[in-house]
Amino acid sequence: MSYANARPLRALIAGAFLLAIALALTACGPEPRPQVAAKDALQKVPEHQWPLLYDDLDAQSFYDACQQSLAYLRRVPPDRTFFFGDYGVTASEMAAGIVKLQDILLRYPDAAARTEALKKEFILFASVGSDGQGRVLFTGYYEPILKARRDLGGSFDNPLYALPDDLVWIDLSRFGAELPKKRLVGQVRSHQVTPYPDREAIDFQGAIKDSAKVLAYVEDPVDAFFLHIQGSGQVVFPDGGRLRLGYAATNGHPYRSIGKLLLKDGLMEPDSMSMQAIKNFLAQNPEQLRRVLSHNPSYVFFRPLEAVGGPLGCYEVPLTAGRSIATDRRMFPGLAVCFIQGQTPAPNGGVAPFMRLALNQDTGGAIRGPGRLDLFYGSGDLAGDLAGRMKYEGRLFFLAPRRP
Numbered sequence: 179m180s181y182a183n184a185r186p187l188r189a190l191i192a193g194a195f196l197l198a199i200a201l202a203l204t205a206c207g208p209e210p211r212p213q214v215a216a217k218d219a220l221q222k223v224p225e226h227q228w229p230l231l232y233d234d235l236d237a238q239s240f241y242d243a244c245q246q247s248l249a250y251l252r253r254v255p256p257d258r259t260f261f262f263g264d265y266g267v268t269a270s271e272m273a274a275g276i277v278k279l280q281d282i283l284l285r286y287p288d289a290a291a292r293t294e295a296l297k298k299e300f301i302l303f304a305s306v307g308s309d310g311q312g313r314v315l316f317t318g319y320y321e322p323i324l325k326a327r328r329d330l331g332g333s334f335d336n337p338l339y340a341l342p343d344d345l346v347w348i349d350l351s352r353f354g355a356e357l358p359k360k361r362l363v364g365q366v367r368s369h370q371v372t373p374y375p376d377r378e379a380i381d382f383q384g385a386i387k388d389s390a391k392v393l394a395y396v397e398d399p400v401d402a403f404f405l406h407i408q409g410s411g412q413v414v415f416p417d418g419g420r421l422r423l424g425y426a427a428t429n430g431h432p433y434r435s436i437g438k439l440l441l442k443d444g445l446m447e448p449d450s451m452s453m454q455a456i457k458n459f460l461a462q463n464p465e466q467l468r469r470v471l472s473h474n475p476s477y478v479f480f481r482p483l484e485a486v487g488g489p490l491g492c493y494e495v496p497l498t499a500g501r502s503i504a505t506d507r508r509m510f511p512g513l514a515v516c517f518i519q520g521q522t523p524a525p526n527g528g529v530a531p532f533m534r535l536a537l538n539q540d541t542g543g544a545i546r547g548p549g550r551l552d553l554f555y556g557s558g559d560l561a562g563d564l565a566g567r568m569k570y571e572g573r574l575f576f577l578a579p580r581r582p
Contacts, residue, residue, distance in 0.1 A: 219509040219548040220263040220303035243501035247513040260511035275579025305574040308549025318568030320561035326394040326413035334395040342390035363430025374429040376475035406478040410489035423480035431475035433543040453566030491540030499556030504540035520572020
């Protein structure tokens, strides 16, 4: 889910022909506009309506997550502004607020006393949710750990690609004020730029096998697909070596849910829908695999990272299990402290309530609007089981530091 810097092939995209090509590529469709303006996505909560700010996780995990937000906020210009609706907070104010919040949590372990102390230092905002009433759909994501090979061989024949050399980004707004503010993704071929190949072409027709470096080969195409959905993961080689794969870019095609396809076709029931259920269905119906996976034309390219710490979110800081969330970055302030409450799958089955402080440190292509939130569950199979079953409504609040 993390976003890498672009590496355009500047020498190949110079010249007047680019503008005409860029205009032609607008057929890929415009960037979806938020249904709710960012300034209306949050509503201030009166002090007498604050929830009690319980926290059901250990203090160390919250401290660790805070350090990651602070690391980013201290790297950017101190006057950079983050908006809670129309309430602006500078990076230096946000950092000072996080430090103050950590201190309050340490001094006030009692939830009621903590909440009263926080009221004096922070303003609480609530997401309007998908319905204007604060309902937010919580889903989960995790970091898969997959067995892999460095070279093609045997059943390990599903490549995980690095950023292809022939992929370019085109910022239309740089070619005229009358053009939309849209970044397009294309492929350079013989001085021509065309839309980049989709998943069907890449995975089932070998469209980029000669133009993109393979970072690893995995055994199961469905595991590779869900690695794309998660946006990052680790691969483990037979010699014990590990490689963390972080998000580098996509092919520019829209994300389409294969779960919705299976529901529409009557192949699965809403009550049983989960990542695990989709995997089981495709394992039992291999004749459906190509059609179902190709329904999502969006394709993720990876970059190698050190296999230490957590995977990187979109702000290039490591994520913390249970504490890091992904939201629509057009709606909500990045790096900010949140309070979330809802339900989560229990490890032994069933559902358990939860409420905790979290940090808004990531985003995702399917996380759109004020009514969506993705909770990071960590790495490995247990995290994958919980994340795959997470689909419950909850509440999302943001804590913005008061000005002196």
